[in-house]
Amino acid sequence: MGVVARARSLGWLALPLVTVIAVFSPVLFFGRVFADGDAVLQFYPILTWLQRALRAGQSVDFNPHVLAGFPTAASTLGGLRSPLQQWLFGTFDVITVYAWLTGASFLLTALCTYGLARALGFGRPAAALPALVVPLSPALLGFAGNITVSVTYWTFPALLLCVWHLHRSSVRQARWWVSVAGGALIFAHSLQVGHLQWPLVYGTAAFAFAVALFWRERRWQTLAGTTALFAAAAVLALPLLLPTLAFARLSARLHSGASGEGGLRLLDLSSWLLPRVVLPRLTSTPGFLYAGALPFLLAVVGLRLRDWRVRVAWWGLLGSLLLAWSGSPLAWFVNRLPVFSLFRASARWMYVGNVATAFLAAAGLDFIIAHANGAWRPLAQRVSSWTMRAVAVLAGLSAVWLAAAAPLRTAAFALFDRYWYARTTGLPVSHYHQVLDGMLSQFASGVTIWSFPTALGIVSLAAAAWLLRRVADGRIGGAVFAALALALTAGNLAPLAFSALPTADARVLRVAPGWSVPPGERFFSFLPGSSVYQQLDVPFGYAPDDNIALHRALGSANLQLLDGSDGLDYYDNIMDRRSARVLSYLGSNRGTTGEQLATLDVSFEEKRALFLERLPMLAALNVGTVVSLYPLSHPDLALVATLDVTTRQLPLYVYRLTTVQPRFYFAPAVQATPAVDATDAWQAFLDHQPRLSNAVLLECADCPMSTATGTVQVLEASTARYRFAVRAAAEAWFIFGYANLPGWTAALDGVPAAHYPANYLLQAVRVPQGDHQLEFTYSLDRAWRDILTQ
Incomplete structure (x- = not known):
């Protein structure tokens, strides 16, 4: 590639990169934090504790500040045990690293998407379009604040790029082997630092892409290389995958049906046109399909092309819709597969669908640039006309809402007071009126011009239809259209991205x-x-x-x-x-x-x-x-x-x-219940609840119930090791106040001691009369091995 070609390529790529930096500038440069619930309530706090433990030289296998100690997902899933993540968060400020890792991932997503589009044969302007659309789509921005999701985004286009190079290379060529090794490292990294659901989605889509390429040309090196790539990645990520899959057996989500939640519903399809349509029971993931006004119209044009890239993107979009749709037989089947059944929100498959939509738009843009005066013009004119009619309908709805909003609210309040208030939980009626008013306003703001996101979406639709009409009429050339298309898309998506990415002052969190x-x-x-x-x-x-x-x-x-x-x-x-x-x-x-x-x-x-x-x-x-x-x-x-x-x-x-009981103590009295299944144990605990202040419920039918008073001195209390000097007046039960989960071992005077579930969550050890040394230690490696061998 010559200097001029490189300059042109960088010029087209600059817009997506600069736009991404601008969108994330509040958290990158201006002291803001992500206001997303996952970031605020989970990852900022956990990473702060992780940093404190690492700097103190303590084990990060167990967190003593919560009862269960995070022995499950938060310590294995989400990259908190990745060496790279631990070094970064252990060395630098948590909030700063969090912001820069997230921003870097979105920039890499744009770069890798551009590289994939160029490798697939799209021109520079057309390749820049998905590089702009994919990182700024609401589907991705909706999880931008969740670092276990956002840091994996770039690995999907990077994986597809590796699969493409496998397809285009021979096993005898170094590029084939580099693609296998590079893809394995990329996917292993995704498995190590991310929430497992996203790498599984990426891996499934990448393998489907490999199958599509193989089906087209019957090149066996494509499937062989892709299979080798995933096998090597699994081996590399195995030290983190095994604990994750082991702890999943304890999960509250196992067989809960949670994976069927959050599927697409009928009105969610409207988000192809508008970014914020919300209506209870008819939408579940507002804006998840939105890719911008002009990219959607270009994707419609692209669908009419006879191009293998269009066919692959179309099947990717259709497959994603079927996997994401509530009630789809395919979604029902996949949500019951091992591992997949643990995860919620089947609509998350539409991340793949959004990438497919962006590449359909790239195909449409590439075609228009090359055939500005071609036979496609009647199609573009029809698309433009349909779009303008839709804009007119939305403008009409806006006018109707302006006139009917007040009487509609009054009628809704009256109906609620008459028919539904008696069925509520009894809060003041004004509270329900406020909630109802918020629901009406939220729906109206999604389909009328009286809210900024929807107004921007409607204006962008009108501008996209006008621009498509101008190029179809031959008034705008292909090169000018490409520049205007990218500018319009950036002007459409960037403000929506700002509004979809809530942030807060970092000082509030501190x-x-x-x-x-x-x-x-x-x-x-x-x-x-x-x-x-x-x-x-x-x-x-x-x-x-x-x-x-x-x-x-x-x-x-x-x-x-x-x-x-x-x-x-x-x-x-x-x-x-x-x-x-x-x-x-x-x-x-x-x-x-x-x-x-x-x-x-x-x-x-x-x-x-x-x-x-x-x-x-x-x-x-x-x-x-x-x-x-x-x-x-x-x-x-x-x-x-x-x-x-x-x-x-x-x-x-x-x-x-005032009745709080110590964390470590000798039980004043004990009542036994047989060690049965969890449901019966819970019911026994509920039945015992009135007596909890006087007696500990022990899950051990054959254990002696006699107990006695004693003294407890804490000799050591680190994150994963506790030592006590205890003195029992007679044989007694010692209560250890952390959850009785796999990974704990007890030793009495250096000899392993049995420990039993107490008060449903805690642990109890039998201590003989006299003075003793009692030790509890937690090991993550021991935990997952015990689970897998049970």
């Missing part, structure tokens, strides 16, 4: 709550998710800074990890079933198994009463501080402080649970 937890105890927040929604988001509207500040003040999910406090609640991609059941029962909105207090179909007052009835369970699990946005009244709760939080000055109540 400010500690105005209360603390006594050493050796845990805290728990009362209905944090619904409390923030009811007291802040509904009455005042969603504002990222205030929303994060309120979650921070409540200590929602993992946020205590930012300060090193100990909490009961936590947020894990694949939470173990026992922990999930307990947290759901107590009111966490992160639990996924059993009775979920947060979503129970009863009044709020009934939820508060149920929560107060369950205080003995909190106390038995070492919870001594309860935080709430609502006043709580119970003899066991003593008000410690009332704080005004956020700019809205909302009252936050901090209570002391």
Whole structure:
């Protein structure tokens, strides 16, 4: 490639790269953090703890600041055990590294997409179009704040590029072997640093691409090289894959049907035209299909071309739709396959579909540039006419909404008050009116010009139709059309990307709550998710800074990890079933198994009463501080402080649970239950709940029940090793206050000791009379090996 050609190539590529940098500039340069729930409630806190543990030279196998200790997904899935990630987050500021890794991944996505398009034979302007569309599509930006997803995006076009080079090379050529090795390293990296669902999607699509290439030319080196690529990647990633797949057996999502959630619905197809159409039961993933106004029209033009690249992209799009569609037989089948059944939101297959759409648009643009005066002009004119009619309909809807909004709201409120309020959970009727008003406004904003994203989408549609008409009429040449097409697409997608990427001031995340937890105890927040929604988001509207500040003040999910406090609640991609059941029962909105207090179909007052009835369970699990946005009244709760939080000055109540039990202690009394399946064990625990303050429930039918008092001295408490000097007045049961999950071993005076489930989640060891040394150690390697050999 000559100097001039290189300059032209860089010129066309500059627009996607500069646009991506501009979109991520708030987090890259201006002290903002992603306001995404995954980032705020999971990864910023976990990575902060990871950094603290690494700098202290401690094990990162176990996190002592939550009851379960993250022995599942958060310590194996998501790259938290990747050597590269650990070095970066252990060395540099967490928020800064988080932002730069995310931004770099989106830039690499643009670069790799451009390289793939050029390798497939598209011209420079046409190759720049998918390089702009793919990284700025709402489907990708929707997970930009989740580092376990966003850092894998670039690996998909890179994998496809490796498969293409395998197809075009001979086994005797060095390029074939370089493609196998490079693809293996890329895919292994994706498996090591990412949420497993995305590499599985990429791998499936890349193998399908290889099959399509093989079917076209019957070149065996394509399938052989692709198979070798994936086999080598699996071997390279095996040290992280084995723990992930092992811990998945404990997951609350196993056989839960969660993989069928989040599939595309009928009205989601409208997001090919408009970016924000939302209607309950008719949409599930608003904007997930949006690729820009002009790229969609160009994709329609591209579909009419007789080109093998168009056929492959079309089958990729169709396959993605079938896998993503709610009720699709193909989606039903795939969601029941091993590993795939663990993951939610089948609509995520549309990441592949969006890439296919972008390449259909590239084919359409390439064709128009080369045949500006060709026979395709009638098709372009029809597409332009249909689009202008759609714009006219949307403009009409906007006018109707302007005139009918007020009476429609009044009628909706009256119908709700008459027919549905009696079926609600009993919050003030004004709350439901606000929710209903928000739903109506959200739908209207998705189809009328009275909201910026939709107005931009409609204007972009009109401009795209006009531009297509001008080139079809021969008034614009192919080269000018290409430049205008890229400029219009950037002007369409970049502002939408800014609005789809909420950020907050990093200082809000760094400010500690105005209360603390006594050493050796845990805290728990009362209905944090619904409390923030009811007291802040509904009455005042969603504002990222205030929303994060309120979650921070409540200590929602993992946020205590930012300060090193100990909490009961936590947020894990694949939470173990026992922990999930307990947290759901107590009111966490992160639990996924059993009775979920947060979503129970009863009044709020009934939820508060149920929560107060369950205080003995909190106390038995070492919870001594309860935080709430609502006043709580119970003899066991003593008000410690009332704080005004956020700019809205909302009252936050901090209570002391006076019946809290120690984390490490000798059980005053023990009641036995047979070691049966988890469902029976849970029911036995519920039946025992009124007696938790007096007796520990032990899952061991043949164990002696006699116990005695004793003293406990903590000699060592690191992340994965605990040593105690204990003195028992007689033979007694010692209670160790961390979840009884695979990976723990107990030793009494240096001799391995049996440990049993106690109070459903904890551990108990039988200690003889006298003075002893007791040690508990956790090993991640031991954990996954034990699970796989069970």
